Structures are given as C-alpha cells and as structure tokens.
Amino acid sequence: MRKGEQTRVAILDAALELASRDGLEGLTIGLLADRMQMSKSGVFAHFGSREDLQIAVIQEYHRRFEEEVFYPSIREPRGLPRLRAMFHRWVTRHSREITSGCIYISGAVEYDDRPGPIRDELLQMVSAWKMALTRAARQAVEAGHLRADTDCEQLIYEVRALIFALHHDARFLQAHDAIERTERAFLRLIANHTVPPLAHAA
Amino acid sequence: MRKGEQTRVAILDAALELASRDGLEGLTIGLLADRMQMSKSGVFAHFGSREDLQIAVIQEYHRRFEEEVFYPSIREPRGLPRLRAMFHRWVTRHSREITSGCIYISGAVEYDDRPGPIRDELLQMVSAWKMALTRAARQAVEAGHLRADTDCEQLIYEVRALIFALHHDARFLQAHDAIERTERAFLRLIANHTVPPLAHAA
Numbered sequence: 472m473r474k475g476e477q478t479r480v481a482i483l484d485a486a487l488e489l490a491s492r493d494g495l496e497g498l499t500i501g502l503l504a505d506r507m508q509m510s511k512s513g514v515f516a517h518f519g520s521r522e523d524l525q526i527a528v529i530q531e532y533h534r535r536f537e538e539e540v541f542y543p544s545i546r547e548p549r550g551l552p553r554l555r556a557m558f559h560r561w562v563t564r565h566s567r568e569i570t571s572g573c574i575y576i577s578g579a580v581e582y583d584d585r586p587g588p589i590r591d592e593l594l595q596m597v598s599a600w601k602m603a604l605t606r607a608a609r610q611a612v613e614a615g616h617l618r619a620d621t622d623c624e625q626l627i628y629e630v631r632a633l634i635f636a637l638h639h640d641a642r643f644l645q646a647h648d649a650i651e652r653t654e655r656a657f658l659r660l661i662a663n664h665t666v667p668p669l670a671h672a673a
Numbered sequence: 674m675r676k677g678e679q680t681r682v683a684i685l686d687a688a689l690e691l692a693s694r695d696g697l698e699g700l701t702i703g704l705l706a707d708r709m710q711m712s713k714s715g716v717f718a719h720f721g722s723r724e725d726l727q728i729a730v731i732q733e734y735h736r737r738f739e740e741e742v743f744y745p746s747i748r749e750p751r752g753l754p755r756l757r758a759m760f761h762r763w764v765t766r767h768s769r770e771i772t773s774g775c776i777y778i779s780g781a782v783e784y785d786d787r788p789g790p791i792r793d794e795l796l797q798m799v800s801a802w803k804m805a806l807t808r809a810a811r812q813a814v815e816a817g818h819l820r821a822d823t824d825c826e827q828l829i830y831e832v833r834a835l836i837f838a839l840h841h842d843a844r845f846l847q848a849h850d851a852i853e854r855t856e857r858a859f860l861r862l863i864a865n866h867t868v869p870p871l872a873h874a875a
Contacts, residue, residue: 494783572785576782576841579845580696580778581696581782583844584694584772594845598846624854628842629854629858631841632831632835632837632858635834635838636831636837639778639837642785643795644800644803655827656827656830656831656834663865
C-alpha cells in the first residue's frame with residue numbers, strides 16, 4: 472500500500488471504532504483528528520466531508536461483515552447448513568461486538584427518522600443481508616431441509632428478531648445468558664419448520 | 674392544577690416529543706425553550722438540570738406506558754389472557770409510535786455503553802416491564818395454560834425479540850407487514866408452549 476492509502480485505512484479504522492462507541496452521529500472530523508493526532512485538514516484530505524466519512528465507515532463495516540459472516544457461510548452446502556452458518560457466524564460476530572456494538576442496529580435507531588444519504592446507505596446494507604438470509608431459507612426449502620409450506624420471510628423476520636434481542640440484552644441489560652437464549656430460540660424456530668416435524672424441540 | 678404545575682406538564686410533554694424524535698441525548702434545554710417559546714431560565718425553573726429533565730422524561734414515558742399497557746392488562750384474568758393482553762397492548766402502542774419511536778429501545782442504544790443515572794433509570798424501567806412479562810408467563814404455567822416445562826424467561830426473551838424487530842422494521846425499513854409478522858410469530862410461540870401441544874400452529 473502507498474503511504475496515502477495506509478493513512479486512509481488507519482483513519483477508517485479509528486472512525487469505525489468511534490462510530491461503534493458513540494454512533495455514526497457522534498463521529499466528527501474533530502474527534503477523529505484528535506484520535507489520529509492529525510490536523511482536521513489532514514483528515515479532510517482523505518474524506519471530503521463528514522458525510523463522506525460516515526458513508527465510508529458504513530461501507531467498511533459492511534465489507535468486514537461480509538468477510539466474517541457472509542463469505543465463509545456461502546462456502547457451506549446450500550440449504551440448512553448454509554442458513555445455520557449465517558446465523559451462527561452472525562451471533563459470533565455479535566458476541567465479539569458486545570463491548571462495541573453493531574453499527575447496523577445502532578444506526579437504524581439513529582437514522583430511522585432522519586432521511587438522507589447515510590440512512591440510504593445503511594438501508595441498502597441491512598436490506599442486502601436480510602435478502603441473503605431469505606434466499607438461504609428458500610434454498611433450504613428447495614433442498615427439502617425445511618417444510619414446503621415454510622414462510623421464509625416470516626422465518627427470517629423471527630431469526631433477525633433474535634439478533635436484535637441479543638444486541639439489546641447483551642449490551643444494555645448486560646445479560647450473560649443472551650447468546651445461549653438466542654441459540655436455543657433458533658433451534659426451536661428451525662425445528663418448527665423441519666421435515667419431518669419434530670415435536671416441540673424447544 | 675396550579676399554573677406552575679400546568680407549565681411543568683406542558684414542558685414535559687414537549688420534551689417527550691423531542692426525545693422520541695431525536696433521542697434522550699438530543700434533548701437540550703435550549704431546544705426545549707425554543708419549542709416552548711420560553712427562556713432557558715424559565716425551563717430551568719422547572720427542571721434543575723438537563724439530566725433532571727431527561728430522567729423526568731423517562732419517568733413520564735414509563736407512567737404512560739404503564740397506563741396504556743400494564744394496568745389495563747392486569748385487569749384480564751391471570752394466565753394466558755393477561756399475557757396476551759400485555760403483548761397486544763404493547764404491539765398497539767408500538768403501532769401508534771411508529772412515527773415517533775420508543776424511548777426504551779432508542780434509549781438502550783444511546784446508553785448501552787454510557788453509565789450514569791440516565792442509564793440506571795432506563796434500566797430500571799425496562800427491567801420492571803421484563804419482570805412483569807415473566808411473572809405473567811409463570812402465572813400462565815401455574816394456571817395450566819402453558820406447559821409445565823415452559824422456560825418462562827426464554828419465552829419472554831423471544832416475545833421481547835419480536836417487539837425489537839417490530840420497532841426496527843416498522844421504523845427503519847418502513848415495512849408494512851411488521852405488525853402482522855409480529856402477531857403471527859407470537860401465536861406460533863404460544864402454540865409451542867400450549868397444553869395439549871398443538872402441532873405446529875404456525
């Protein structure tokens with residue numbers, strides 16, 4: 472990497488850390504310059520505006536999410552193995568993020584009634600992941616791993632709900648059993664849609 | 674009400690609206706004074722500090738939540754009818770809050786890594802409601818409405834998860850089917866724990 476590129480990466484790294492802690496709205500060029508021991512104009516040389524920086528942070532977060540959760544999962548066989556891998560890798564990522572927080576979830580609260588490019592960028596990332604999960608569920612139906620009458624959108628709604636609860640309870644309530652509860656709920660949810668039906672696997 | 678008390682109530686009302694929109698951290702004495710067409714010192718006369726105001730907002734939010742969700746529900750018979758009422762009134766409250774947002778959920782994201790009196794106040798309110806739900810589930814087991822082997826804490830974890838998903842999808846994704854999905858998931862969840870077991874009511 473050239474020097475300029477290295478600096479950009481280092482700034483982005485620090486920005487990601489700040490945004491995870493204080494939210495995307497808490498991210499300012501001033502704070503970041505302090506953290507990097509750079510001048511504000513030095514930061515501006517790499518990111519033209521605060522909004523550019525916020526969007527770059529979302530994209531970098533998404534890139535890491537894909538690298539850690541999505542790509543290794545799609546190496547699993549289509550169907551339930553892949554859906555399970557997506558879920559478990561997502562939970563694992565959250566369990567490491569307990570001290571920092573998930574930008575998708577905190578960003579949703581920050582921008583749910585704040586239209587603009589940052590909300591649009593977040594929305595696109597969150598929607599892409601939701602679609603990937605729904606696709607994996609559909610493939611599990613096609614593969615005969617889940618019952619033919621499974622409502623995949625409903626199933627993924629409920630799977631995502633568990634991750635929201637995990638984020639809330641692990642971070643805000645500091646509940647030690649949130650990961651275990653999330654995994655148990657997922658097992659029951661899948662059992663509800665498995666062929667042949669398992670009697671109340673929960 | 675005396676004049677002073679009326680003014681305090683009007684300020685609190687405006688503060689609640691601002692906090693629902695911009696978050697508790699977005700609530701400032703300055704913004705509120707503007708909104709009320711009062712001087713800042715006029716607002717300070719009723720709330721000694723910004724933090725006092727934020728805490729008063731949480732308490733007022735909680736009072737309204739109890740009035741709308743908790744008290745009418747506990748008039749229902751113990752057991753499943755009461756648990757159902759708590760859930761449905763909670764969903765209804767969210768469906769009206771779609772344009773403003775829930776201070777408990779946005780507050781959890783704002784204060785999950787920010788210790789202090791505001792976090793403590795929020796935590797107390799959120800924990801009280803979680804305990805009330807768990808108690809209602811236990812009574813449903815005692816009444817024989819839910820199976821004896823129901824893990825009530827797990828059940829309530831999953832019920833709360835649905836409300837987080839509702840808040841996220843209705844507000845951030847602007848999904849029109851979030852309420853319906855939430856209700857369907859609740860039915861399946863209850864069916865999973867009903868005696869005699871219903872075969873996959875989902």
